[in-house]
Amino acid sequence: MGKGVLKYGGKSGILPKVRPVFKRFPIAPKNPDQIAKESKVSQGYAEGVPLPIKKGFTFHREPVEKKVVTVEERIKRNIEDRRPNVDESSLSQEQLWQLKRDEIRRDYLKQAYLTEAERLKKLEEYKAKAAEREQAFADSHVYEESAASKLTLPTIDSYLQGPIMRQRTEEEQLLVEEQRTLNRKTTELQIKEEKANKLLDLYHAASNFITTEEELEAAINEAFEVNFSKFDGSQSIVESRLVSSGTGYANIDFNERIIADEVLGEISGKPGLQVIKDTLSGEGEKLKREAQVAVNQE
Amino acid sequence: MSLVHLANFCAHLKNCTNVNIATTSVPFSRLHLQAALGLYKEGFISLIQKGSTTGPDLKPVEVTPDNISTRRLWLGLKYRSNQPVIRDISLVSKPGRKVNLTTQEVKALASGLPVRFLKPLQPAESLFIRTTRDKEVIEIQEAAKKGVSGLALYRVK
Numbered sequence: 001m002g003k004g005v006l007k008y009g010g011k012s013g014i015l016p017k018v019r020p021v022f023k024r025f026p027i028a029p030k031n032p033d034q035i036a037k038e039s040k041v042s043q044g045y046a047e048g049v050p051l052p053i054k055k056g057f058t059f060h061r062e063p064v065e066k067k068v069v070t071v072e073e074r075i076k077r078n079i080e081d082r083r084p085n086v087d088e089s090s091l092s093q094e095q096l097w098q099l100k101r102d103e104i105r106r107d108y109l110k111q112a113y114l115t116e117a118e119r120l121k122k123l124e125e126y127k128a129k130a131a132e133r134e135q136a137f138a139d140s141h142v143y144e145e146s147a148a149s150k151l152t153l154p155t156i157d158s159y160l161q162g163p164i165m166r167q168r169t170e171e172e173q174l175l176v177e178e179q180r181t182l183n184r185k186t187t188e189l190q191i192k193e194e195k196a197n198k199l200l201d202l203y204h205a206a207s208n209f210i211t212t213e214e215e216l217e218a219a220i221n222e223a224f225e226v227n228f229s230k231f232d233g234s235q236s237i238v239e240s241r242l243v244s245s246g247t248g249y250a251n252i253d254f255n256e257r258i259i260a261d262e263v264l265g266e267i268s269g270k271p272g273l274q275v276i277k278d279t280l281s282g283e284g285e286k287l288k289r290e291a292q293v294a295v296n297q298e
Numbered sequence: 299m300s301l302v303h304l305a306n307f308c309a310h311l312k313n314c315t316n317v318n319i320a321t322t323s324v325p326f327s328r329l330h331l332q333a334a335l336g337l338y339k340e341g342f343i344s345l346i347q348k349g350s351t352t353g354p355d356l357k358p359v360e361v362t363p364d365n366i367s368t369r370r371l372w373l374g375l376k377y378r379s380n381q382p383v384i385r386d387i388s389l390v391s392k393p394g395r396k397v398n399l400t401t402q403e404v405k406a407l408a409s410g411l412p413v414r415f416l417k418p419l420q421p422a423e424s425l426f427i428r429t430t431r432d433k434e435v436i437e438i439q440e441a442a443k444k445g446v447s448g449l450a451l452y453r454v455k
Contacts (some may be wrong), residue, residue, distance in 0.1 A: 082344045156335050156346055164328045165361045172362075 022117040025069040031124075033131075071117045079106045204270040264296050299428065301328050301451075304445055307333055312435040315375055315382035317380065319410045323349060323370035328418045330371055332435035333452070335424045337373075340437060341453055342384050345374025390416065390425065397450040399427060408442035416450070423455035 005012055030038070044062040045051060051059045063198050083106070088096065168176065212222075223231050257268065265272040271279075278284035300426045307324055324330050326348065337343045347354040350365070354372045361369050376383035391397045403413045407425060412418045419425055425438040427448040441448060 165366055168363055
């Protein structure tokens with residue numbers, strides 16, 4: 001489509017919108033069809049919503065029905081009642097022409113009213129007929145299923161009637177949510193315990209860390225002068241391990257230690273997380289005392 | 299409604315008939331149920347049963363969000379003289395090319411005429427459409443009798 005006048009079918013200008021003859025008020029009351037159609041449309045301010053306030057305006061909760069002004073009323077009010085009551089003998093020629101012109105205008109207005117009313121009436125009749133035709137067509141095309149399919153397929157058809165899946169009830173939903181929370185918290189606890197174990201491991205290992213100069217001196221002294229043979233032995237072990245291909249023997253000590261730690265709940269022979277927890281909570285002490293009492297009673 | 303799922307449904311049935319399988323299952327959904335019911339009404343399959351991934355249900359089981367992933371619709375396939383009854387089944391509308399048929403087009407197709415790029419229906423061939431108004435899946439002849447329009451889904455012969 002072109003950009004300019006082509007858009008309007010090649011016409012150089014657009015005609016103004018046709019002014020409606022009956023502008024503000026309808027000329028006939030609504031028919032039942034219209035009333036039924038409008039009853040489905042909800043408009044206006046909902047309950048609880050305050051009406052706006054504006055100077056010079058009146059707001060209504062629901063739209064106000066427009067007054068019906070029939071064609072006869074219009075003719076009477078706008079044409080008959082407005083006819084001037086003057087003595088023509090006292091008027092000049094020009095004034096007489098004006099009077100004549102006004103009379104013609106009134107006449108045209110009256111004609112316009114009557115023609116428009118006639119047109120609207122015809123339109124209404126046409127619409128009613130079309131609706132009737134449509135209804136008749138729909139009525140004549142009511143489809144009936146065959147007796148065989150009515151009798152043989154009730155079950156599967158019934159599946160399709162309602163929803164395919166039943167949604168969870170409120171209690172079931174609560175249960176599922178609880179389960180999800182539990183799962184999340186369990187995972188979090190596992191992670192936290194793992195972290196605590198690692199921290200404890202580090203804490204135990206830290207007891208051997210060299211942090212001051214004196215300790216460093218002492219350690220060097222110990223390694224190279226006091227306990228020289230141990231250093232030598234370690235060196236030879238390291239060398240032999242580097243040379244030999246098998247590493248199985250190297251893991252034996254390590255594996256043994258892991259198993260012992262797991263069984264006794266320790267970390268490298270030092271107290272594990274559970275032991276520390278018991279000590280902190282006083283549970284271990286209590287157990288020990290109870291055991292002592294039991295032994296004494298025997 | 300997903301045309302992709304329907305495409306999978308058609309391809310699955312075709313694969314099963316190609317290797318002569320007696321019963322098969324498809325995921326349990328409204329569209330699959332409607333499609334299977336259409337095939338059953340036209341005599342292309344012999345059985346529709348609710349079930350799970352392990353097999354058809356022996357006792358009725360309620361469909362809930364907890365078991366929906368394992369719910370299946372079990373379909374019985376038909377064979378005649380060692381030939382599958384479903385010779386071919388394929389989508390008409392594709393996700394990228396939906397074929398909406400007007401009432402007139404539905405009637406034309408039902409009376410054996412071609413419509414747009416759709417080849418005329420052969421004897422013993424059915425086309426299923428999804429009606430615009432009720433969202434039901436029905437055969438083209440039934441749709442023509444009802445005088446409805448809709449989306450052409452799949453054709454089977």
